Amino acid sequence: MEKLFELSHQNPALFLDILESIKDAIFISDHVGTTLWLNSASEAMCGIPKNKITGRNVRDLEKEGLFKPSVLRMVLEEGRNVSTVQTVGEGRKYIATGHLVKNEEGQIIAAVAHLRDITDAVKNTSKLQEIEELLEKYSAQIRKLTNMQQNRIGVENVNLGGKSNSRIIAKKIVEKIAAVDTTALIVGETGTGKSLTAEKIHLLSKRRNGPFVQINCASLPDSLLESELFGYEKGSFTGATSKGKTGLIKAAESGTLFLDEIGEMPLHLQTKILHFIQSKTYMPIGAREPRHADVRIIAATNRDLEQMVAESKFRSDLFYRMNILTVNIPSLRESRDDIEDLAIYFLNMFNEKYNKNKRFSNGVLKNFIHYSWPGNVRELENLIERLVILSEDEFIEEKDLPQKMMEQHMISKSPYISNNATMTEILEEIEKKMIIDALEKENSTRKAANFLGVTQSLLMRRVRKYNIKLVVEESKTFVKQHYEE
Ligand SMILES: Nc1ncnc2c1ncn2[C@@H]1O[C@H](COP(=O)(O)OP(=O)(O)OP(=O)(O)O)[C@@H](O)[C@H]1O
Ligand SMILES: [Mg+2]
Structure with a gap:
């Protein structure tokens, strides 16, 4: 110094x-x-x-x-x-x-x-704020979109029951679930009407005047899903300027929160949801005190949750909690007796919407009944909308149908299927034939998958399942049994 x-x-x-x-x-x-x-x-x-x-x-x-x-x-x-x-x-x-x-x-x-x-640092905080505002906007849009989707259908008027046993049973269970106020699980393939059923349960329940709030657990990354569900406190993670955010649990107060695709929910959020189901309390991100909410949880999945539990991908305690009340929504293949009524219901709906007066020819309805409907009711609904718009004449004919549907119909009449085969055997036979046909036509697994409207990985799983032998030559793929003949 x-x-x-x-x-x-x-x-x-x-x-x-x-x-x-x-x-x-x-x-x-x-x-x-x-x-x-x-x-x-x-x-x-x-x-x-x-x-x-x-x-x-x-x-x-x-x-x-x-x-x-x-x-x-x-x-x-x-x-x-x-x-x-x-x-x-x-x-x-x-x-x-x-x-x-x-x-x-x-x-x-x-x-x-x-x-x-500190110009750059300030820019970064305002960027964070911008991102936050953007997210807020997106989530508002997601909420609006899902509401629009619901309004489009007019769920009140949809009849979940039908002629087939599986649908009659499902409808009865739905009514029982609506009469109580506990957590419920809806299972079924894609497009069978799980989301619709969740809303129907809400509308039949004593919570009908409260909000019906839904979120698709597969649609957001983990961290966003958490803040979307539970909300966060002012300033909890983006600095003092953050306004905080109301979670969907709070938004569903006195109503129903529908967790779609619950199988995709990450394990740590499953823990938080289980805690909420058990205690009716939850912690927003960054909160010091738990909050109470009076909300009923309904979840849906197209996954095999039991299998996921066995593989430790889904919490067993949450599964058992939800599985107390489960309704199985049947696929269209399991409720063929209802296909005709559903087709007519959608025909009337789209005739009205597009101001048309189309009818089905008999052949068309027969095709519908035999087709495998991998996309279930949604596929049927979309197809009929397309047919109402695109078909030229008053009668919707077989020639208006997509080619894959016609092919399936042909195969289902094929003499190779014995009369006493079970439905699963018949369907598997059809599936195998379709795959072989597509592979022979396209000579590429990617193109064949595209043609069939499935993913390449799904196609390859089926190829293995049916033991279809493939040969690749000059970057083209051939089916071995046919290639050798
Ligand atoms: N019983 C029914 N009556 C009339 N329309 C139905 C019925 N079931 C399903 N739908 C219609 O089929 C479409 C698919 O239904 P929904 O979205 O509820 O299926 P999902 O099982 O939730 O599908 P995903 O697994 O893709 O979420 C919707 O447009 C819905 O309105
Ligand atoms: Mg759904």
Whole structure:
């Protein structure tokens, strides 16, 4: 220290030289605010030569808009050290700290401002805020879209029952589930009407006047799913500026929360949901106190949850909790007796929507009854919408049907299937034949999958299942048994 004083005696400007060498801006005024000195970093920051600033009072510089606000003016007025965010010149942002310099008698002789550029850091926080706002907007849109989808159908008027035993049973179970107020699980293949059933249960239950809120657990990444469900507290993870967010559990207060595709929910959220089901309380992200909500949970899945439990991919306690009340929505293949009524229901619906008066020819309905409907009711609904719009004449004929449906119908009449085969055997035979036909036609597994409207991996699983031998030659794929013949 003494050595330093000695050096400063030899060179009175020593400390100014030191201040000159640092990257942050340093600005010194006297006790009334007249600028005495600034370093080169300050000069660069202001964009004005030093000699145009020295000798000027910080209040005037502030009035001219160079500093918004002037930290030195604040320090001198308040008589204490001050920190603030200062905008300089064209808008760069600085953390500005002002210090008072006093003599031995305690009188103020100068004030020093130290400014550090935080423009980039500020940009990043506002980016975070932007992202947050965007997410808020998206989730509002998702909510709106799902509501629109529900309104489109008019769930109140949909009849879940039918002629087939499996549908009659499902309808009875739905009515029983609606009469109680516990967690329920809906299982079924894709497009069978699980979402529709969830809403129907809500509308038949005593919660019908409360909200029906739904979320698809597969549609969001884990962290978003968590904040979407439970919400978060103000400032819990994006800094003090975050407004906080209401979770869907709260939004479903006194109503029903429908967790679609629950099989895709990550394990740690399954734990939180189980806790909520058991205690009716939950913790928003960043909250200190648990919140209470009066919400009924209904979940749906097209996965085999029992199998997932066996593979430790789904929590067994949550599964058993939900599995107390389960309804199985049958596939169309398991409820063929209902296909005709459903087809006519959709025909009337789309005739009305598009102001048409189309009818089915008998052959068309027969095709419908024999087809395998991998996309279930949704596939039937979409097909009929297309047929109503696209078919030329009043009668929708077999020629208007998609080719794959015609082919299946042909195969189902094929003599190779014995009369006493079970339905599964017949379907498997049809599936195998379709796959072989598609592979022979396309000579590529990718194109064949495309042709059949399935993923390539699903196609390959079936190829293995049916033991179809493939040969690849000159980048073309051939089916071996036929290739050798
Ligand atoms: N019994 C029914 N009567 C009339 N329309 C139905 C019926 N069941 C299902 N639908 C219609 O079929 C379509 C698919 O139904 P939904 O979306 O409920 O199926 P999902 O099982 O939830 O499908 P995913 O597994 O893809 O979520 C919807 O447009 C729905 O309105
Ligand atoms: Mg669904």
